[in-house]
Structures are given as C-alpha cells and as structure tokens.
Amino acid sequence: MKTSQISLLGNNAPKLNDFKEVRLRGVSQYGSRELSTDNIIEFIRKNLANYQPNTLKSIFSSLISYAKFQKIAIERELIIRLIPKVQGKIFDTINKEELEQLKNSSPKNRKINDRNNLVLDFLFYAGLRVNELINIRHCDYQNNQLRILGKGNKVRYVFLPDFLAQHFQFNSQEYFFQTKNKKRLIHSQIRKIINRGIKKAGVNKHITPHSFRRSFATLLNNREVKLTTIQKLLGHSDINTTTTYIHNNYQELYQDYSKL
Known part of the structure; x- marks a missing residue:
C-alpha cells in the first residue's frame, strides 16, 4: 500500500x-x-x-x-512535538446568584414553576448529565444516596442536600421529573427550561445543560474538595476530563498571585 x-x-x-x-x-x-x-x-x-x-x-x-x-x-x-497545542476552550458556568435569577424567571404556574426550579437545582447541585436527570425514579434515592445510571451503564451514587432529598417518594416507581401528563421529561424540554430562564433573567452567558455540570465541578473545587472525589461524583473514568470541567475564577487567581 x-x-x-x-x-x-x-x-x-x-x-x-x-x-x-x-x-x-x-x-x-x-x-x-x-x-x-x-x-x-x-x-x-x-x-x-x-x-x-x-x-x-x-x-x-x-x-x-x-x-x-x-x-x-x-x-x-x-x-x-511538531503539532501546535490546541488552545483550551473557556466554558461558561453559573454561580449561586445566577442560579437564583434563573429560578425566579420560571413560569407563574406554581406546579410547573416548582418542577422547573427543581430541574435547575438538580443540575447545579448534583452535577448530572441530562440523560441521567430525566431517568431518575423516586425509588432511586435510598439511604441518603441517589443511584445514577451513567454512561456505559455504569452505576454511581451521588449525595443530595436535604432540600432536594425531601422531594422523593420512597415507594414510588415513577419518574421523578414528569410533564403535567405524567410523562417523563425529555432532553428538549430540559433545554427549553434553561433557555427560557436565561432569556427572562437576562444572564449574558452561553449556558447549556452541561454548563450546570461544569458549575457543579467548579463549586466543589472552590470548596477545596479533592479532585478524585469530584471525578467520582461526576462519573468520569479519566481524571484529566474532570480538570477540564473546572472553570477558574481569574479574579481569585489574580488575588492569590498578588499575595506572592
């Protein structure tokens, strides 16, 4: 040849x-x-x-x-060595204040509003992929742990703050996130919830469902959680992938540098 x-x-x-x-x-x-x-x-x-x-x-x-x-x-x-290094992308993340802005922009219908806010909270505080989120069932939460079926059918367990855990009905086999017709939410509906919130809140960032996952990783990193722990919570097989999820706060980096 x-x-x-x-x-x-x-x-x-x-x-x-x-x-x-x-x-x-x-x-x-x-x-x-x-x-x-x-x-x-x-x-x-x-x-x-x-x-x-x-x-x-x-x-x-x-x-x-x-x-x-x-x-x-x-x-x-x-x-x-001859191939130029690929410049790393900077992905937008959100902080707690911006999360609250999105939640305050939810529909006036109380039931839909509560569900949408719960979607945003789960994405932010659990770092789930959309496919993982929409497949949660009430019975997946047991012994203070949420069972997640991730990529490649790998099972992992994540922890939830009490204000999220309290919404589970332990004996129910139903999907946790449902439409008003009792059907499971789908990917496009999750994106729509986020896009509407971004538009109404006037948050000037390119935010996708995956941005919340990166925000979760960044939040943990800023609290000095071990990188290996973040890796396990996100369900990454390679820790190098986890490092790309962490969005550096350049203002904090500069303040730390100024102390040298």
Missing part, C-alpha cells in the same frame, strides 16, 4: 473510519515504502499552515492507528 494514498474501510483500523482516505501530500516520491516516522514528520511540517491543530491531531491519531495495525514502529514523541 502506497504512502501517497492510504485507504482503509471497515473495522481494521477504527480511527481511520473518520478518514476513509488519508493522503500524505508531498510524499508520493516514497512509492511503496511503508509509513515511517520521517515521512509523517515531513507531512506534518508541510501542512502546518494548511490544517488546524485539531485536524492535525486527528490525522496523526489515524496514522498511528494504521501504523499500529500494520505493526510499523513510529516514534510518537518526535512527531507530537
């Missing part, structure tokens, strides 16, 4: 499924020689201006997967 055109379909090299055809532009002179560290380096150098860092990283990952599949030795460290 020529290095000028690597085409793999199917499941032989999973990461190449995203790149059905990866062309090593400018290295066609290598003919039928195998993929090597040197010609990947040459490809990266020639295309630094042509691709975004994320794209280069994806291509690199695909080529490494292909090399591994073909049992070709590649010096990863020599190559990865």
Whole structure:
C-alpha cells in the first residue's frame, strides 16, 4: 500500500473510519515504502499552515492507528512535538446568584414553576448529565444516596442536600421529573427550561445543560474538595476530563498571585 494514498474501510483500523482516505501530500516520491516516522514528520511540517491543530491531531491519531495495525514502529514523541497545542476552550458556568435569577424567571404556574426550579437545582447541585436527570425514579434515592445510571451503564451514587432529598417518594416507581401528563421529561424540554430562564433573567452567558455540570465541578473545587472525589461524583473514568470541567475564577487567581 502506497504512502501517497492510504485507504482503509471497515473495522481494521477504527480511527481511520473518520478518514476513509488519508493522503500524505508531498510524499508520493516514497512509492511503496511503508509509513515511517520521517515521512509523517515531513507531512506534518508541510501542512502546518494548511490544517488546524485539531485536524492535525486527528490525522496523526489515524496514522498511528494504521501504523499500529500494520505493526510499523513510529516514534510518537518526535512527531507530537511538531503539532501546535490546541488552545483550551473557556466554558461558561453559573454561580449561586445566577442560579437564583434563573429560578425566579420560571413560569407563574406554581406546579410547573416548582418542577422547573427543581430541574435547575438538580443540575447545579448534583452535577448530572441530562440523560441521567430525566431517568431518575423516586425509588432511586435510598439511604441518603441517589443511584445514577451513567454512561456505559455504569452505576454511581451521588449525595443530595436535604432540600432536594425531601422531594422523593420512597415507594414510588415513577419518574421523578414528569410533564403535567405524567410523562417523563425529555432532553428538549430540559433545554427549553434553561433557555427560557436565561432569556427572562437576562444572564449574558452561553449556558447549556452541561454548563450546570461544569458549575457543579467548579463549586466543589472552590470548596477545596479533592479532585478524585469530584471525578467520582461526576462519573468520569479519566481524571484529566474532570480538570477540564473546572472553570477558574481569574479574579481569585489574580488575588492569590498578588499575595506572592
């Protein structure tokens, strides 16, 4: 197989499924020689201006997967140094004051208002994914713990403040969050609750359901909770993922720095 055109379909090299055809532009002179560290380096150098860092990283990952599949030795460290670092995104989070603003913007219907406020509180104080939130049943809360079925059907347990725990009916199999017709809430309804609150409260941030999860992680971090504990409460398999959820308060960072 020529290095000028690597085409793999199917499941032989999973990461190449995203790149059905990866062309090593400018290295066609290598003919039928195998993929090597040197010609990947040459490809990266020639295309630094042509691709975004994320794209280069994806291509690199695909080529490494292909090399591994073909049992070709590649010096990863020599190559990865050439790829510019991807600048971390800053995600919006909310604080307690902004949470209260959103809750005060709920509909006038008392029952709907209470339910919507409860949705916002659970997202903020439990750090749940939307899919986890809408699948909570009353019977999931036992012994002061809420049983959550997370990603990959992994079970974890989270704790709730008393003002949230008091709403559970222990012998009920019904979903905790329901519509007025006693049906389970769905993803789009959760987003609508948040979007309406943001608009009415005039909070000038891009807030999504996942922003509450990041806010939960940030709140715990600011209270000096161990990172490993935050990881377990969020249900992350990789602690590096947890670190990306924590939104730094740059004003506090500057104040701490000023004390040096």
